[in-house]
Amino acid sequence: xxxxxxxxxxxxxxxxxxxxxxxxxxxxxxxxxxxxxxxxxxxxxxxxxxxxxxxxxxxxxxxxxxxxxxxxxxxxxxxxxxxxxxxxxxxxxxxxxxxxxxxxxxxxxxxxxxxxxxxxxxxxxxxxxxxxxxxxxxxxxxxxxxxxxxxxxxxxxxxxxxxxxxxxxxxxxxxxxxxxxxxxxxxxxxxxxxxxxxxxxxxxxxxxxxxxxxxxxxxxxxxxxxxxxxxxxxxxxxxxxxxxxxxxxxxxxxxxxxxxxxxxxxxxxxxxxxxxxxxxxxxxxxxxxxxxxxxxxxxxxxxxxxxxxxxxxxxxxxxxxxxxxxxxxxxxxxxxxxxxxxxxxxxxxxxxxxxxxxxxxxxxxxxxxxxxxxxxxxxxxxx
Amino acid sequence: xxxxxxxxxxxxxxxxxxxxxxxxxxxxxxxxxxxxxxxxxxxxxxxxxxxxxxxxxxxxxxxxxxxxxxxxxxxxxxxxxxxxxxxxxxxxxxxxxxxxxxxxxxxxxxxxxxxxxxxxxxxxxxxxxxxxxxxxxxxxxxxxxxxxxxxxxxxxxxxxxxxxxxxxxxxxxxxxxxxxxxxxxxxxxxxxxxxxxxxxxxxxxxxxxxxxxxxxxxxxxxxxxxxxxxxxxxxxxxxxxxxxxxxxxxxxxxxxxxxxxxxxxxxxxxxxxxxxxxxxxxxxxxxxxxxxxxxxxxxxxxxxxxxxxxxxxxxxxxxxxxxxxxxxxxxxxxxxxxxxxxxxxxxxxxxxxxxxxxxxxxxxxxxxxxxxxxxxxxxxxxxxxxxxxxxxxxxxxxxxxxxxxxxxxxxxxxxxxxxxxxxxxxxx
Numbered sequence: 001x002x003x004x005x006x007x008x009x010x011x012x013x014x015x016x017x018x019x020x021x022x023x024x025x026x027x028x029x030x031x032x033x034x035x036x037x038x039x040x041x042x043x044x045x046x047x048x049x050x051x052x053x054x055x056x057x058x059x060x061x062x063x064x065x066x067x068x069x070x071x072x073x074x075x076x077x078x079x080x081x082x083x084x085x086x087x088x089x090x091x092x093x094x095x096x097x098x099x100x101x102x103x104x105x106x107x108x109x110x111x112x113x114x115x116x117x118x119x120x121x122x123x124x125x126x127x128x129x130x131x132x133x134x135x136x137x138x139x140x141x142x143x144x145x146x147x148x149x150x151x152x153x154x155x156x157x158x159x160x161x162x163x164x165x166x167x168x169x170x171x172x173x174x175x176x177x178x179x180x181x182x183x184x185x186x187x188x189x190x191x192x193x194x195x196x197x198x199x200x201x202x203x204x205x206x207x208x209x210x211x212x213x214x215x216x217x218x219x220x221x222x223x224x225x226x227x228x229x230x231x232x233x234x235x236x237x238x239x240x241x242x243x244x245x246x247x248x249x250x251x252x253x254x255x256x257x258x259x260x261x262x263x264x265x266x267x268x269x270x271x272x273x274x275x276x277x278x279x280x281x282x283x284x285x286x287x288x289x290x291x292x293x294x295x296x297x298x299x300x301x302x303x304x305x306x307x308x309x310x311x312x313x314x315x316x317x318x319x320x321x322x323x324x325x326x327x328x329x330x331x332x333x334x335x336x337x338x339x340x341x342x343x344x345x346x347x348x349x350x351x352x353x354x355x356x357x358x359x360x361x362x363x364x365x366x367x368x369x370x371x372x373x374x375x376x377x378x379x380x381x382x383x
Numbered sequence: 384x385x386x387x388x389x390x391x392x393x394x395x396x397x398x399x400x401x402x403x404x405x406x407x408x409x410x411x412x413x414x415x416x417x418x419x420x421x422x423x424x425x426x427x428x429x430x431x432x433x434x435x436x437x438x439x440x441x442x443x444x445x446x447x448x449x450x451x452x453x454x455x456x457x458x459x460x461x462x463x464x465x466x467x468x469x470x471x472x473x474x475x476x477x478x479x480x481x482x483x484x485x486x487x488x489x490x491x492x493x494x495x496x497x498x499x500x501x502x503x504x505x506x507x508x509x510x511x512x513x514x515x516x517x518x519x520x521x522x523x524x525x526x527x528x529x530x531x532x533x534x535x536x537x538x539x540x541x542x543x544x545x546x547x548x549x550x551x552x553x554x555x556x557x558x559x560x561x562x563x564x565x566x567x568x569x570x571x572x573x574x575x576x577x578x579x580x581x582x583x584x585x586x587x588x589x590x591x592x593x594x595x596x597x598x599x600x601x602x603x604x605x606x607x608x609x610x611x612x613x614x615x616x617x618x619x620x621x622x623x624x625x626x627x628x629x630x631x632x633x634x635x636x637x638x639x640x641x642x643x644x645x646x647x648x649x650x651x652x653x654x655x656x657x658x659x660x661x662x663x664x665x666x667x668x669x670x671x672x673x674x675x676x677x678x679x680x681x682x683x684x685x686x687x688x689x690x691x692x693x694x695x696x697x698x699x700x701x702x703x704x705x706x707x708x709x710x711x712x713x714x715x716x717x718x719x720x721x722x723x724x725x726x727x728x729x730x731x732x733x734x735x736x737x738x739x740x741x742x743x744x745x746x747x748x749x750x751x752x753x754x755x756x757x758x759x760x761x762x763x764x765x766x767x768x769x770x771x772x773x774x775x776x777x778x779x780x781x782x783x784x785x786x787x788x789x790x791x792x793x794x795x796x797x798x799x800x801x802x803x804x805x806x807x808x809x810x811x
Contacts, residue, residue, distance in 0.1 A: 257501065
């Protein structure tokens with residue numbers, strides 16, 4: 001090929017590209033406008049920078065990365081329904097649909113978030129997520145009635161302090177209430193992510209049922225909670241001869257999701273309910289509760305044989321396996337076809353003592369699983 | 384020559400691939416969950432709804448129980464499994480009376496209820512099963528195709544949806560061998576197309592759609608920026624001022640073709656700024672389009688209707704703004720062109736100016752009357768304010784009719800002069 005023919009052919013190719021490019025440019029320009037996304041604070045109406053904007057599910061940009069504060073411009077939007085999702089630290093995530101070209105400016109108002117992380121170094125992946133929620137009700141066992149308890153509704157600082165006290169005296173102190181025979185994983189404290197959710201306009205009701213109730217909006221905003229703790233300041237009166245609403249309660253809501261209620265001034269009860277809610281432990285007192293063999297590493301067995309077999313496997317005295325039966329005067333004639341091994345005083349029996357070897361073994365197992373991402377899948381539990 | 388061209392292309396392409404990645408951005412958050420809501424009744428489960436949404440799933444590994452959940456892929460392979468206790472299992476505890484050591488149990492049994500399962504979204508997840516490990520009973524097996532497809536309809540640009548939309552490469556194929564030539568071709572194409580457009584624009588001297596300069600005056604930076612972006616896209620050059628004073632300062636340096644003036648500003652509001660503009664002989668001919676979130680009052684209409692060229696009420700669609708600007712600038716251009724023609728043919732400039740000004744006044748007055756929306760007949764118990772409004776409206780109406788009569792008279796005079804010179808008659 002001669003030099004002239006090469007240049008000639010190149011010229012033809014260039015011309016074709018030119019024609020195509022021009023046609024494309026003209027057609028793209030006609031009738032196409034940008035869509036402007038404005039992110040504002042719902043209270044102050046001020047534009048917000050630092051918000052991550054997603055268009056139709058794809059990351060579009062950050063409002064700070066644009067020279068226009070609080071604004072992101074989407075170019076070449078096709079006609080139809082589109083979705084904008086906005087995420088900003090400290091605010092509730094917001095998603096809005098709009099129709100183009102009916103709307104060329106989309107204003108997204110976002111509200112301050114109610115979820116506060118209490119981990120100084122930020123949440124750890126795969127850790128156990130524990131969220132505290134304040135209740136506006138309490139209970140008087142002497143009068144057998146639910147009573148208003150507005151302390152937390154007007155005082156976030158008090159609620160926060162009570163939450164921090166509970167975290168420090170119970171969750172951060174587990175090694176003092178577990179058996180030294182089976183030590184907890186090193187730095188087990190990092191296996192928890194703590195949060196509190198504070199929205200005084202939508203309080204929890206600790207005494208609407210055994211575990212209490214939470215507003216539906218909470219479950220929409222906090223999808224990742226493993227244990228939600230409804231906290232109320234104190235329980236009034238003491239159980240006598242007639243039935244009262246329970247002081248603490250745990251309910252299993254589904255896989256990886258449980259809810260418990262506790263008074264802020266009963267740290268051993270918090271530890272007991274955490275035994276149910278976070279570690280899957282079963283009550284070892286005899287009474288009106290739910291028994292089952294909580295494999296693996298149970299603290300309650302369905303038969304004496306299985307209790308003894310496990311005891312032998314884990315180098316414990318098999319003769320210490322005993323049936324769950326009569327405790328105090330209220331359960332004198334109580335007997336259940338379940339067995340336990342842990343010695344008294346056992347936290348799963350009473351409001352004092354510690355977790356025995358069996359319970360500690362299960363706690364260790366859960367903490368090891370919580371800290372490991374081996375069994376988890378990509379995206380699972382990532383903050 | 385050939386080698387020079389090829390070498391240049393290689394250098395350009397190398398440069399194209401050497402552009403540093405934008406590494407300062409935070410990682411996008413695409414975590415998603417699958418929410419399955421079930422009703423249960425005596426160990427029977429039925430799915431009531433399924434939805435994929437953005438969010439994080441709880442840690443499924445920490446709790447165990449007799450029920451086993453599993454997420455399967457399209458080939459039936461287990462992607463993830465977990466176990467949990469029957470929903471509704473409740474442990475209630477009360478501290479015993481004084482002297483008692485143990486807790487007292489409290490149960491609240493309910494064999495029916497609703498359970499929401501929050502599962503992490505996994506690529507290629509297609510089925511969810513729920514079974515009871517005690518009797519191997521499989522109460523639930525659901526296809527997840529529909530909720531995933533529904534999610535991807537709303538979020539087609541989500542990476543997981545894009546992955547679903549594009550066929551996965553066949554096993555063993557070397558993606559790089561296919562991708563590299565494609566990337567090279569696209570890079571080359573972009574460069575060539577850019578060069579082509581640039582060359583054509585240079586050769587044909589195609590200018591942007593408008594060289595008009597628009598001064599945007601608003602104390603809300605977001606609005607200024609928003610309008611600025613929009614007008615830039617439309618080909619206008621924009622000047623920006625955040626106050627009335629800043630507007631007057633800019634005018635001393637550069638005369639725009641149009642001013643977009645917000646009414647509600649501090650300390651000098653839009654109307655006061657307008658007064659200053661119209662008092663200055665250097666600025667008074669600049670068309671002004673008022674933008675306001677405040678409803679036009681009769682008093683303002685009476686005082687300022689002779690000064691403004693149009694009036695837009697916030698919130699307005701950008702298209703409305705575009706139409707208003709186009710209309711004002713088209714009118715201005717037509718006026719200038721016709722004026723040149725009139726001057727060439729010896730038609731008085733003053734006559735023509737009067738015609739143009741009154742035509743504009745009629746148009747604006749009619750619009751103001753529409754905005755004020757004042758009844759033609761006073762209600763039986765009309766208050767003073769309503770009566771005052773009606774008087775102002777009547778005044779504007781009378782003036783408009785006067786203008787219309789005068790415009791018709793001027794049009795006849797100008798058209799007569801045009802006809803004598805063999806020019807076409809006024810079309811506006």
